[in-house]
Amino acid sequence: MDKGNVLVVGYAGVGKSTLIKAILGETAMKKPVPSKTKNDADFKVYENKSIPFRLIDTVGIEPGVFKERKAVSALRKWSGDTIKAGKDNQISVIWFCLDRLTAKLFPKTIEAFMDSVSVWKNVPIVVVITQSYTADDVNETEAIVEKAFLSKKKYATRLVDVVSVVAKPKTAEEGELIVPMGITELIELTNSLLPEGLQAAEKDIARYNLTRKRAMSHAVVSVATLAGITVGSVASPVVDVMLLKPTESLEIESIFKIWGIKKTKKAKEMLKLMVDIGTVSITGKMIASTLKVIPGVNIGAAVVNGFVSGAIVFALGEASAFVFEQIYSGKKTLDDLDWVKDVLDEKLTSSALDKVTSTVADVSKNADKKEILNMVASAFGKKALA
Ligand SMILES: Nc1nc2c(ncn2[C@@H]2O[C@H](COP(=O)(O)OP(=O)(O)OP(=O)(O)O)[C@@H](O)[C@H]2O)c(=O)[nH]1
Ligand SMILES: [Mg+2]
Numbered sequence: 001m002d003k004g005n006v007l008v009v010g011y012a013g014v015g016k017s018t019l020i021k022a023i024l025g026e027t028a029m030k031k032p033v034p035s036k037t038k039n040d041a042d043f044k045v046y047e048n049k050s051i052p053f054r055l056i057d058t059v060g061i062e063p064g065v066f067k068e069r070k071a072v073s074a075l076r077k078w079s080g081d082t083i084k085a086g087k088d089n090q091i092s093v094i095w096f097c098l099d100r101l102t103a104k105l106f107p108k109t110i111e112a113f114m115d116s117v118s119v120w121k122n123v124p125i126v127v128v129i130t131q132s133y134t135a136d137d138v139n140e141t142e143a144i145v146e147k148a149f150l151s152k153k154k155y156a157t158r159l160v161d162v163v164s165v166v167a168k169p170k171t172a173e174e175g176e177l178i179v180p181m182g183i184t185e186l187i188e189l190t191n192s193l194l195p196e197g198l199q200a201a202e203k204d205i206a207r208y209n210l211t212r213k214r215a216m217s218h219a220v221v222s223v224a225t226l227a228g229i230t231v232g233s234v235a236s237p238v239v240d241v242m243l244l245k246p247t248e249s250l251e252i253e254s255i256f257k258i259w260g261i262k263k264t265k266k267a268k269e270m271l272k273l274m275v276d277i278g279t280v281s282i283t284g285k286m287i288a289s290t291l292k293v294i295p296g297v298n299i300g301a302a303v304v305n306g307f308v309s310g311a312i313v314f315a316l317g318e319a320s321a322f323v324f325e326q327i328y329s330g331k332k333t334l335d336d337l338d339w340v341k342d343v344l345d346e347k348l349t350s351s352a353l354d355k356v357t358s359t360v361a362d363v364s365k366n367a368d369k370k371e372i373l374n375m376v377a378s379a380f381g382k383k384a385l386a
Contacts, residue, residue: 004053004194005045005089009117009360010076010097011105012060019097020055022167022183024048025215026385043230050208052200053092053190056096061113064104072116079119084184091120093193095186099131100261109150114155124160124193130188132164133178154297161189165350168385169216169223169254175246177223180216184209215385221317222385224251225310226374228241232309233302239309241279247313248278252320269279273300273337274323277344278316299365301370307363310376311356312348318380320345348363 005123008016016275021029033045033054042059061071094117097107127145130140142162149159165182172178191205200208227247233238234241252274261267323340326332332339359379363372377384 002088002198003047004092004190004198005056006093006095006190007056007058007091007120007258008095008097008212009058009119010060010130011093011102012100012129013098014060014064014097014102016060016097017057017126018167019130019165020046020057022165022180022216023187023212023380024055027310040078042074049205050195050211051187052198052340056091061109063109063113065075068109068112069074072112075116076119078118081164083119090121092195092198093151093190094120094123094125095128096125097128097130098141098145099129100137100141103129103144106144106153110148110151110155113203114158116151125158126160126189127162129164130167132166132182133170133172137202138164160193162187169220171223171227172194175250176182177220177250177254179220179257181257184212184215187212196312199249210325213258213328214325217321217324218255218382219385220254220258221314221321222373222377224248224254224317225314226369226373228313229306229372229376233306233369235305236301236307239312244309244312245275245279249275251313252278253316256324257297258342259328261324261327261334264334270334270337270340273340274316274320274344275350276317277341278312288299298366299360299363303363303365303367304360306369307360307373307376308356310372311379314376314380316344318382319344 003154007021010016025048028046028048033047035043035045042161045054046057047054058075059071061068064179071180075283079091082091096113117125127149129138129141129145132190133181142164142275145162146159149155163182163186166178166180167183170178188205189208191199224247227250228244228301231243231247235243252271256271299339323343356376356379359375363375373384
């Protein structure tokens with residue numbers, strides 16, 4: 001199938017590669033598409049068969065006049081070669097990525113940037129503000145970007161939209177969790193900017209975006225599980241599930257945000273029920289006491305308790321993601337509280353217990369938190385994403 005090509009450019013270290021991974025998934029990143037032009041390590045093409053555009057990751061522009069000039073000429077040269085290589089390789093959309101810090105340089109570099117992509121005449125430009133962690137950051141950055149584009153008519157006509165994204169979860173200093181956002185919106189927007197013959201049908205984009213929401217939920221589960229492991233590692237002698245309550249609340253709220261369900265009174269009731277089930281369940285103590293009787297488990301209490309806590313947070317997160325997906329897709333409603341209770345009960349008792357007890361013996365004695373996270377995820381047949 002023919003695909004559109006999106007050129008992803010911007011300053012070094014703003015999060016271009018992280019964004020591409022969030023959009024195409026981890027598997028796509030392992031195997032760049034062979035280049036039709038001369039192989040150039042600074043320009044890597046990635047694709048996922050379920051999405052109608054490829055993403056071209058470029059080496060980041062480092063601030064500084066000389067370095068900028070070098071980046072501009074590399075991009076111009078690559079573009080020229082690409083145009084010569086034929087119709088399939090044409091660029092349909094340009095994403096210009098910047099974050100809060102590099103935006104400050106933008107008014108001075110917009111000219112060099114526009115020059116670097118000038119061979120792609122009339123190709124729409126989307127500015128992507130990466131690492132948009134706070135509303136203030138976003139507003140300030142958007143204002144700078146818009147002002148710079150409006151400074152000249154030939155720039156203004158090219159800018160189609162400014163999109164703010166968070167590509168992967170971030171733990172803020174206050175312990176708050178900043179959830180991924182803007183990813184599905186950017187996919188929809190980019191699809192709509194492709195030449196008509198290349199655009200995917202709305203329902204196909206919707207189906208793809210469902211997989212992105214799942215991946216984002218899973219990333220939040222990984223981060224929350226790591227937090228749970230940290231909390232559990234200091235618990236002694238057994239885990240008191242009440243200790244995990246703040247982590248669990250944050251996890252459930254964060255996953256809820258990803259699915260974009262409106263926070264009505266009913267939704268709040270459901271969230272409360274879910275946190276209550278997570279903490280009231282006796283799973284934690286049960287698991288810890290079960291472990292003591294497993295022969296051959298020769299690891300310290302901190303590791304065991306970290307593992308157990310991580311497993312509870314993981315199971316609760318995966319169950320929550322499932323619940324919210326069902327509601328998001330209209331298969332269930334916020335009224336189905338009994339169903340939610342059943343789903344969570346099932347995941348937090350017997351099945352979770354079995355999975356945990358069978359693998360904790362494989363955890364090494366001095367495992368660090370990251371290792372424990374990977375073991376927990378693999379006990380559930382998943383890969384950790386943190
Ligand atoms: N938590 C979080 N970290 C991010 C996000 N975006 C970028 N980062 C981090 O910022 C750093 C730089 O991200 P990259 O994706 O490598 O940036 P890049 O633009 O590809 O950098 P170059 O290839 O060097 O130009 C990495 O440590 C990322 O983990 C995000 O949305 N959330
Ligand atoms: Mg990169």
